[in-house]
Amino acid sequence: MGSGAVADTLSIATASNFRPVLEQLRETFVERQGQDPSMHQITISSASSGVLYAQILQHAPFQLFFSANESYPEKLVASGRGASETLATYAIGKLVLVSRSEGVNPKDILSKAKRIAIANPRTAPYGIAAMAAIENLGVIEESKSKLVIGNNIAQAWQFFHSGNADVAIVADALVVSARGLDEREKPQRQGLFAIDLSPHLTHPVRQSRVAIKPVNSLTQQFLDFMNTAAAKKIIVDGGYLLPMTNKNLKQ
Amino acid sequence: MSLLPSDITALWLTLQLAAVTTVILMVVGAPLAWWLSRSESRFASVIEATVALPLILPPTVIGFYLLMAFSPDNFLGGSWLALTGQSLAFTFSGLVVGSVIYSLPFVVQPLQSGFQHFDHKLLEAAETMGAGTLDRFLNLIIPLTRRAFATAALLGFAHTMGEFGVVLMIGGNIPGETQVLSIALYDHVEALDYGRAHWLAGGLLAFSFALLILLYGFNRNKGLKS
The missing domain is CATH 3.40.190.10 (Periplasmic binding protein-like II)
Incomplete structure (x- = not known):
């Protein structure tokens, strides 16, 4: 050099x-x-x-x-x-619930979901936050069998993005970033709805x-x-x- | 400190996956291996290469394509959803699909090699004596190539037991459905739960070693011509 x-x-x-x-x-x-x-x-x-x-x-x-x-x-x-x-x-961080169907009530969306992708609560803080939000919404029992655990939050998001999970609870940052990518690569891609779950968390994700x-x-x-x-x-x-x-x- | 219920669940699930996969692979693999061992067409080498692909492809390649194919937006995932009402990703059925692809060469190759050493004059003789196709297969081919069958079944089973990368990408880590031993182990390690990790890792090591000793012992001692 x-x-x-x-x-x-x-x-x-x-x-x-x-x-x-x-x-x-x-x-x-x-x-x-x-x-x-x-x-x-x-x-x-x-x-x-x-x-x-x-x-x-x-x-x-x-x-x-x-x-x-x-x-x-x-x-x-x-x-x-x-x-x-x-x-x-x-x-x-902002925890959001993403789905492909328009809706305003996170509880309803979780109840209707077939697969809910979250990050692994054993190692990922957003996984812990997602579990807390589901619990606070009072749908933990019916949601348990629908949970799909990503190795980290990026995998949870990818499970949703690839169409294999219909609902995911992830960081808003991933949605923001993917929206940017999608606008460039797939401008026709629509129907992504994100709801802020912060009101359903006792502690913000610091x-x-x-x-x-x-x-x-x-x-x-x-x-x-x-x-x-x-x-x-x-x-x-x-x-x-x-x-x-x-x-x-x-x- | 001993095995917890969730680890027992993972063990049972893994054994089921390996058993189902091995049965499917023996049924599909035997005719395929027979055809490969007899065929002289150029097309056969393309099929042979396809069968061998999982040996050299990173599991992430298989996992990625499967995940894309499993999406309800695509043909395979969409048709499966329409037929069964279930998605393929994150289900036991999806893992079976992945494992069959992943372990295919481990079953087909030993069978093919066994069939190549099979003396076809015996078949012709049996045919002249009036033995039907199934009769010849069950009473002539299988007994004389049983070493190849045993090797194929054991390798297919063992290799499926050790599957990791594909399951990591298409499984979703669901206890009792897709959380196989290798995934449960990975989960324990990542959560710094080394005590439980040791149980699973040590168990898998001992099991795989025992299986291979069984396999090589069988091949060495029962020195039947195959």
């Missing part, structure tokens, strides 16, 4: 729901750096948060972890692997991130970029809310 310094690498582990937004963030970040994109080695791996958490505990080579909950990053800080000063809530020690400078630059207005707009456009307070955002 040339004369320049060795470029830092940044391997990001992200909960599957945040992947589409994170890819846009990476693109904008690299553009802003104004450098040859090939100088940057930013890779993104996605899975359910629980799986990534387990991999990081087993010393998987990630520098940054975007979880779909707050507890996994907190546990990583407690165990000494996560850098406490980088721990922050970066987004509040998503936290943490850097894994040691924090290299590229990781720090990326975290600083996350605080910019441009990055926040990408997150909001991607189907998330921002945390109410900025106390945890480093300035």
Whole structure:
């Protein structure tokens, strides 16, 4: 290679729901750096948060972890692997019920559903949230036999998207991202209805991130970029809310 | 710490899937292998290649195409839904379809190789003595190629027991319906439940090893010409 310094690498582990937004963030970040994109080695791996958490505990080579909950990053800080000063809530996810039939009552849609795709509640925070919403809607018993469990939320969404499940409970971000793709590839594709399930959740889906020690400078630059207005707009456009307070955002 | 009910359910489901798949594959695979062992047409090598494809294709390729085919929007999934009122994805029937494709070469290839070594003069002799087709198949071909039949059945069964990637993509992880042992194991590992994972992993290892010892012991000791 040339004369320049060795470029830092940044391997990001992200909960599957945040992947589409994170890819846009990476693109904008690299553009802003104004450098040859090939100088940057930013890779993104996605899975359910629980799986990534387990991999990081087993010393998987990630520098940054975007979880779909707050507890996994907190546990990583407690165990000494996560850098406490980088721990922050970066987004509040929206849980939505998607179906192909128009309807406003989530309870009715779940009752009429043949297959309800959700993420695995054992490893995916959105799976836990989906179960909580079904329970709060009072249809848990009749829904149990209809549940189809995706390995992570992207697979749950794909079960719906491929037409094999008629209903899914996923993160709004995936629906937003797929709508963008569908408009480009299949403009005729219609009949996708998403209902916000937030009113049926006791706790919002607060998503936290943490850097894994040691924090290299590229990781720090990326975290600083996350605080910019441009990055926040990408997150909001991607189907998330921002945390109410900025106390945890480093300035 | 011992096996929990959900693991017993997964074990039972896996045995059922392997048994159903093996029976279907023996019934479909035997005539197919016989034809392949006799045919000299160029078309036969295309069929032979098709049968062997699951050996080298990543299970994700099979899983992806099956998932697309199973969708009620498409012909296979739509027809199945119209006939049975059920979808193929996320059901035991769907897993059987996937397993039959996935384990096909493990049944057809040993049978084909057994049939190729079969002395066809015996068949002609039996025919001149008035034995019908079924009679010749049951009383001549099967007894003389029984090693090939046993190998095919054991390999088909064992390979289906170990199926993972295809089920992961088309199963939906439903206990008692599609959550087979390999999926239950994966689930335990991902949830960091290593205690339960060890039970399933160790059990599968011991079972597969025992099955192969049975297979090779059978082939070595019962040194019948086949």
